[in-house]
Amino acid sequence: MNKNNRITISFIASVFIMLISLTACREDTFDKDLVREFTITSSINGSTYPVKVALPKNYSSSTKYKTVYVLDSKWDFDDVAREVQTQSENFHRSDVLVVGIGWGNDRLDDYLPVPYKSGSGRADLFVRFINEELVPKIEQDFHASGIREDRAILGHSAGGLFGAYCFTNYPDVFGNYLALSPALWIGDQVVLKEEKKNRAGNQSRTGRFFLATGEIEEEGMRPTVEALRQILNQHYNGFSKSYHLAKGLDHMGSKKPNIRKAVTFYFQQF
Structure with a gap:
């Protein structure tokens, strides 16, 4: 040569x-220059929550914005905000806010509807905080849309279970659910039981539901996720649905790939 x-x-x-x-x-x-941060103390459960809001490029007070609410913000806000920014560019959109909700209590206390380990099962109060206090603030201060169809919730593990619990018990809050490896086995599958109890009143609704898990999740995780998948397919024809199995990945390893899949699915539905 x-x-x-x-x-x-x-x-x-x-x-x-x-x-x-x-x-x-x-x-x-x-672009972290587009992130705004504040704290909010709930009069409903007495807890103080740190909140981050990632604004889209060309943010304007004259636009009404769709919102993606992210649980476990300390862990997952950056990943979701990054992916939303990427997909906003890919789909030529600039109308999605990412709202990261930090921990005000132990996460299991807020996310689970029944007591488990360190959590006392206060999910109902956490839903009320989101719906009655946080959502109105985001609408007022950041010009978020006030309609259910423009709000999404993304959570992993216990956070995914909380999103599914909102779907079964509080369907007026969110119209879009991005549930990653939801811990549906907790509480003797309480969320699946709530779904069956509330099905008749819920199944005429419309929306979007992305469900994902890892191929090598811990024992007990995948069967309940598969059960929810079948329920969604059989009983919720008004929902656009997608399911992703992250090949060769476990509970934590599947999270980031499934965040990317979830956000892509969300943007594809516009």
């Missing part, structure tokens, strides 16, 4: 490495 060929190959390799680095950087960051 002559000297000129070696130089050409070396240059191409350098450009390739640079492009990979730039892509990786783009995947790992989003």
Whole structure:
């Protein structure tokens, strides 16, 4: 190989490495200058919640915005906000806010409708906080749309269970559900029991439901997720639905890939 060929190959390799680095950087960051933060103390359950709001580019007070509410904000807000920013660019949209709800209580206390481990089962109060206090603030301060169809909730594990509980027991709050590896086995499958109890009043509703899990989830997780999948397919014809099984991934390993799948599904429905 002559000297000129070696130089050409070396240059191409350098450009390739640079492009990979730039892509990786783009995947790992989003415009944090567009994030607003505040705290809100609930008069319903007495807890104080840190909240983050990721604004879209070209944010304007003259627009009414769709909202994606993200549970476990400390863990998952950045990933969801990054993916929403990416998909907003891909789909040429600029009308979606990401609202990250931090922990005011132990997460199991807020997310579960029944006592379990450190949680006392106060999900009903947490739903009320979201619906009666947080949602109105987001609508007033950030010009979010006031209709159910424009609100989504995204949660993983206990957060996914909470989203499913909103679907079964509080269907007026959200019209879009992005439930990742929901821990539906908790409380002797209480959420599945609530779904059956409330089915007659709920199944005429419309909306979107993305359900996902990992192929090698811990024992007991996948059967209940599969049960919900079958229920959605059989009884909720008014919902656009999608299911994703993350091949070769466990409970935690499947979370980020399933966030990407969930947000992509959400944008595809517009």
